[in-house]
Amino acid sequence: MAQPAPAAHPPSPTSHPLPARGRPRSERAHQAILQATQELLLESGYAGLRLEHVAARAGVGKATIYRRWSSREELVLELVSGIGAPRPTIDDLGDTRAALVRAVLDPIMTITTTPFGPTIRTLLSEIAGSGGPGERFRETVVAAHRAAIETIVARGVERGDLRPDVDAPMATEMLLGPVFYRLIVGGALDRDLAERVVHAYLAGAAVPQTDWF
């Protein structure tokens, strides 16, 4: 992340000609707020997160938080988007199946091994909502995963591993859908899930010869 860009209120993030009047903002306070938010999210979840606790643990005044983020929701979503997003991971292995497993496993690992997982569960409502903050999450985290999968599928078709008539836009839904399903409904999120999802996606459930016109 490393967002030196001052948030919300000040003019443009990358606006240069600021004379920088007055005392400059403390980067230490900024990081301390994010760190405290992350810790408290893990301990209490989003619904239980109290900005006064964040301020206390960060050794900061509440006003300092509101100078940088306009609301509790803004703060938390920026944190989560930053954690869950990137993972370029588009190294092609020459093996379509292995690449797909990795693409499914990536969000699974993010969910199960980073603070992102326990946190995102408490943020699902905000993410699913049509509000601006959820929009940003979709644009960063989700778009990255969709792009990765569509790249793999396109290469798989070129390579002759996948059917030329495969419904490419549906690949993300078919492969990541089960992950979201278990995120909500419960169930193991592990490598076994990733492998079974990819296998089911590739092999299909119908008896081979009969059903395709």
Next chain:
Amino acid sequence: MAQPAPAAHPPSPTSHPLPARGRPRSERAHQAILQATQELLLESGYAGLRLEHVAARAGVGKATIYRRWSSREELVLELVSGIGAPRPTIDDLGDTRAALVRAVLDPIMTITTTPFGPTIRTLLSEIAGSGGPGERFRETVVAAHRAAIETIVARGVERGDLRPDVDAPMATEMLLGPVFYRLIVGGALDRDLAERVVHAYLAGAAVPQTDWF
């Protein structure tokens, strides 16, 4: 001191041997509360739902609400579970594909055509949480859909439409996962989605001959 409530839930309407001392609870008030909750959920969403508004619209005191439900969350989840759940819909059509499309379409229709679609989105965090209320939702709504799908898959195998080695327990994840995915991430929830999901699930993405060992 800490135990004022006799029971969070009233004696069930068909409860037998209670002597029923005192004034019985008003069924009219009960229904009015549920009705008002439903209306206000649609207008304001879960986060914006105010119990005092519910009470006012229902023509009821707040205490009357808390006599029946222990919290706002309890009230709303009971409402949502009740509506989203049943739909027996296990009429076998003799057509595995059509049955699967119907099984996928059922939750889609519930989401898009009943008041609870917009509401479920605002309740995702509570449902995903490990708390009791979410548990009840999973036991009712989700379990019903899983049972329906597993029945269809089993019959499909018997009938010879589906591969005998199909990963049956994964069928629900593969088929309903995309619905949950779009519920969170966005995207159309319609018949076209159901048909494409089922088609992808049946046909598989891999080139037919090669990949099955």
Next chain:
DNA sequence: GGAAGTATACGGAACGGACCGTATCCATGA
């Protein structure tokens, strides 16, 4: 059978507590 008694629920109102987001204070430092 009818009157009195008992137990609970009713609608209404107020309250305590928690929390968000804002405002104000003085000190700090580029």
Next chain:
DNA sequence: TCATGGATACGGTCCGTTCCGTATACTTCC
């Protein structure tokens, strides 16, 4: 000089509880 720092107080909102006087059932007793 002046915006930021940490600290604290405040207004406002809303949950969940508690109390009030009233309403409605069953039970007891005449």
